[in-house]
Amino acid sequence: MLFLAETVISGLLTGVMYSLVALGFVLIFKASGVFNFAQGVMALFAGLTLAGFLTGTIPITHRINSALAMPPWLAITATVFVMIGLAILIERLVLRHLVNQEPIILFMMTLGLAYVLEGAGDLLWGSDVKVLDLGLPSGANDWLLDSFGLYVEQLEIVAAVVAAALVTALAIFFQKTRIGRALRAVADDHQAALSVGISLNTIWAIVWAAAGIVALVAGIMWGAKSGIQFSLSLIALKALPVLILGGFDSVPGAIVGGLIIGVGEKLAEVYFGPLVGGAVENWFAYMLALAFLLVRPEGLFGEKIIRRV
Amino acid sequence: MLYREVGQFKTSYAADQAIFPIAQDRWFVIALLLVAFLVVPFFVTAYTANAILLPFLIFGLAALGLNILTGYCGQLSLGTGAFMGVGAYSAFKLMTAMPELNLVIVFLASGVITAGVGMLFGLPSLRIKGFYLAVATLAAQFFLVWLFYKWGWLRNYSATGQITVPPRTFFGVLMTGSSAAPAAKYLLALAMVTVLALGAKNLVRGRFGRSWMAMRDMDVAAELMGIRPLPAKLSAFGVSSFYIGVAGAMMFTLWLGAAEGGDTFGIQNSFLVLFMIIIGGLGTVLGSFLGAAFLVLMPIVLKNTMVDTLGMTAVFAKHLEYVIMGLLIIFFLILEPHGLARLWQITKEKLRLWPFPY
């Protein structure tokens, strides 16, 4: 019983970790209809930049000069500014020239972006594993372990709190602010939004900046587990079933989808995995999402697809 | 001046419906094939065959297969890597179970098996669309790769977890393994690809191709016009997987010679082939090959230029190569979002008028 509880709790918390990645996808898809393949690489790039600032690495030479090391708060702020700058660059140099293209072309564009960021991240900061030391707690929670024998990972609790804060902030931003309203208008209908005087370019830059910051958060949380390294960009693959299950354009969908996938795959791995030789959770997550899709083809919270001739 | 169809009168339906109705196109294709079959084999070395020609032909064929599904029928798929794996493992099982079987039959049979698997995983497409479907095909990708590792029978229970191609001849010429002549492998692959590409070119302008394109452009409208979605979509999945399966079988037997589940048939290949068709041009046969050429050749050209000519270290060049590849992709998309094939078409239209401005 305790083991089942542990599995479910771990599943839920892991699900939140997936949601953190999926959120970035949702933000961009909602506002611009772009399926951002580069989201995982953005998390890697943000993580590398943060680790570089924290240790005082000199870009390109990969030499560490500890005199340049920044304290965590400064490093995080600096990285946020880097991600905002990146968003503005992407909007200026790329998005602006691809207005009104088909979704698959924009998808391909993000692939090109992924290549550039991957190469640039390695060029600037090197391809070694970087230990990310922000003083985040990790390991089992002592109190729960000692009094109930229940194992809960502290890092994931932090991640859950951060995710909750992030979603609240996003919700307030979307619902209560002027820019948020503009964002929703753009998400609804590009042309209508343009015609009431909303600048698409500004909105896109803002959305990409927001996705960049979400990527930084995801990079920190996943990087705290494994160190910052290339494989961080592959977390995007764990976010995809979450996305389709929740719906590409729904923030709550990303969270709920994450929880369902997290619990589903952990239960499958622990109880069903040993029967067939294990390592089932990767494909099981996709199969689970597929099963949901057969019932609701637009995902749980996705906007209903209406087709007219 | 040179490229002009003025004066080419079609006097029969057959002539009007030829694959290449313009004489210059026809001659160009024939000349290209003649060069490829009669001249190139004399210059093939192990390096050109294994690093350039075979990857180009095999990925070109896989891209063609995916293009039938995505470019013509509008169904996004990210299961290509695993479907190539199905082709490869089928080829391995067929070759080891029936050593006498002709290689071409092995390829075609592997394609048929893959077509079956592809149609099975294509079923959800009747309900799921767009990017949702793309992610759903990832279920096939991950499940199949898992199965390649899990199911020992597929690799004849070899202790190494690898499948290795047994030595086989084709009409007396050794074709597989590393002792085979590179030119022989190249010719066999080229012949397969040529026949299959011409087949595809015919298929997409026939009844099937038209029903696929109708589905792609608007499925509701197509249904109203009397095209049944089930046969149309499943036939696209079947034909597409057939091509991909043949490509996978050739990749294993002719090119690599040894393969391992996720390492050779992982998701990276699914993405790679998808990128090829988008870069090359969705919904064109030519585009599949242009895209394959771009993504196979470009990294090698960049690498050889940077490392050999400019003397950069291998790793710095590799990082720079990523940046340049990314920038090139974005550049080409901004220049012409409909792919390299569309650029080629524009060039041809310009050629028609050349050298006169109007």
Added chain:
Amino acid sequence: MSPSEMLKSAASAAVAVLAAAGTAGAYELVIPALDFRTGPYAPNGIPFANGYADYFTMLNERDGGLCIKPGDCVKFKIVQCETEYNTQKGVECYEKTKGEPPSGGLVYQPLSTGITYQIIPKASVDKIPVFSMGYGRTSAANGAVFDWVFNLPATYWSQASALVKYIGEREGGMDKLKGKKIFLVYHNSAYGKEPIRTLQALSQKHGFEFRDIAVDHPGQEQKAVWLQIRNEKPDWVLMWGWGVMNQVAIKEAVSIRFPMDRFIGVWWSGSENDVKPAGPGAKGYLSGTFHAAGADFPAHKDILKYVYDAGKATDPAFKDRVGEVLYNRGLVAAMWTAEAMRTAMKIHNTKELKGTHVRDGFDNLDVDENRLKELGLEGFTVPVTITCANHEGPGKVAVQQWDGKAWSIVSKGYYEPDREVVGALVKEDSEQFAKENNIKPRECKS
């Protein structure tokens, strides 16, 4: 002469002219280095590649290369080719470097399992030896069947057996293993599955309970695995991991408070990179190894002096990390390669080595403790003797431990594998391979 041959000879003539113009025709020993300094496994690839290249550079700078007799030397030419640990790129790199003038690629260290399987059949046709140091095809230990492949000093199967011996020793005797629970956490790939057969055979022999748990590539999410381990409380956990899977596994093990000194990784799961992200909790973690860590050997001092201080290093920022586990692994690989070439020079009495010569050099490789001392690597690794029939050599493995700052060998020396179990498996697999590919095993004297 066929047209293609004519073209080839014309091209090689042109290349020869160019080479002559460039280097005045000095013969060089081409060492192709299939590095992976980028991609998902770069953190492991970088130190190895540096160790491999630095040792050859050091020989070039200190001795003037490899000397047949004092003053009569020939330099190494290291040709780096980036594979990203990707099989298809590895094939391209192999084809590109194998004909590199003047000597052609002399020996391949393919590093990835996938690339190794690609190169094994190709190299025997091109007559170039493959030195897959402990990895790749395990049954290549049978030199009679695989005459071009060398997997010294110990295969994964030997290692699995040696680790079980270490466990037996810690438990107080092999008979105490009965009823113990040993789990294997492995990377779900051909590489990760290597030890399963051996461990199954050993579990029958010694009566311990064995279970294997797969982790799918890349392995960033392993909660389910470690929850099972927490639930079933095995006495020992072995790990066959690679890349990001290692860091995450160690971190998870720390999190569930699994005793670290009962958690043993394969030698690819025991480097500084793997333990550092887990922080101080990783202290006590064990791993297999076949060489020492650290930079206190005279050879390392020479590398720092002749390579880094002289500004000849490929990766100058690496200076502070010389002596890391994987750096030393690259170094030991280079050392055995160089010694095999030295042996080849002695046998064939030429300094203009070709692939076939180097193969003979490996076939007769003998690096004992005295030789190690002369090389400035006393006590660095296990003495190795290769014969025509035995390409694995000693098969001995030690166990090292992470003390929070550095790795050091903690086992009482190197463990001999269980030949009875491992030898039978090697024989079975290599004979099957010979049968499938119509290979007639060569006659081996002695």
